[in-house]
Amino acid sequence: MSFKFGYVALIGKPNVGKSTLMNWIVGQKVSIVSNKPQTTRRRVIGIAQSDDYQIAFVDTPGIHEPHTRLGRAMVESARGALSDVDLILYVADVSHKPNDEDREIARLLKQSPIKCPILVCLNKMDRLKAEFVVQNVDEYCSLLNCNDYMLTAAIRGNNVDKILDMILERLPEGEPVYGPDDFTDQSSRFMTAELVREKILIATRQEIPHATAVSIDDWQEPESGTLRISASIYVEKQSQRAILIGKQGQFVKNVGTLARAEIEALLGRPVFLELYVKVRADWRMNPRMLHEMEYLE
Ligand SMILES: Nc1nc2c(ncn2[C@@H]2O[C@H](COP(=O)(O)OP(=O)(O)OP(=O)(O)O)[C@@H](O)[C@H]2O)c(=O)[nH]1
Ligand SMILES: [Mg+2]
DSSP states (O other): OOOEEEEEEEEESTTSSHHHHHHHHHTSOOSOOOSSSSOOOSOEEEEEEOSSEEEEEEEOOOOOOOOSHHHHHHHHHHHHTTTTOSEEEEEEETTSOOOHHHHHHHHHHHHOSOOOOEEEEEEOGGGOOGGGHHHHHHHHHHHHTOOOEEEOBTTTTBTHHHHHHHHHHHSOBOOOOSOTTOOBSSOHHHHHHHHHHHHHHHHOOTTHHHHOEEEEEEEEOOSSSOEEEEEEEEESSHHHHHHHHOGGGHHHHHHHHHHHHHHHHHHTSOEEEEEEEEEOTTGGGOHHHHHHTTOOO
């Protein structure tokens, strides 16, 4: 078999499991994952490879009706992934029927001038009740005019090998573009900020997940020994800051402990992580802040 290379865009609503699926196939936490919608905020490449192929997955923010400048940038970023890819993997939560957001995405995909193949990944099949299987599968497939689908449970890797085979069948032959050890296009700094944000998303509710951003302020990397990282956590209100700090600073301390363990594993060395919680009213509306956070291209 000759070598295959291709770009595959993961497109769908927020919270359907796009990042979970990509991480499983790549075999690394490339994108952060949480049970809060709109976890992924910009395009992230995850590279899956073997002796026979290299697949560059383009994970995207979930497509939704945006209410902030950040939301608009996220949806633009997802739409931007539709051009220059070899395959679109439309990911949906099959345990629910398609709604208006799915219909909007289907319209977007059908209107799109790019004519690459579309594969439908019906995820969260572990939550799909037997009596709805036929109906829900049928509704998603007819929405996209596409019978190339696979039911998956990315959280446990069920059928992920099968969807990988379907992806490979549809990819062109080509030379590898990335190095044999590459698994993402993100910088260590960005991934570090994301890991801190993930711990906050998992531990908070309501507006806080959406109102939180993390940026790296200082990164001291001696040739050996401990790496010293200082980061700011931005929220939009004093009340949110108080929650993130917690009683005697316990909340942010826990966030730091959980994030540090993963950052150390990622960077392969000891890390000293300092976190500061700051208020920036309406940062989600502020293009300069969005640039600083690397959410605007
Ligand atoms: N039950 C179940 N949960 C899943 C499955 N796949 C992902 N999840 C969960 O669904 C939630 C959302 O997963 P993500 O991978 O962050 O979803 P996403 O589509 O990338 O979301 P955005 O980045 O917000 O667009 C997380 O809590 C996952 O653990 C699955 O197959 N079954
Ligand atoms: Mg995601």
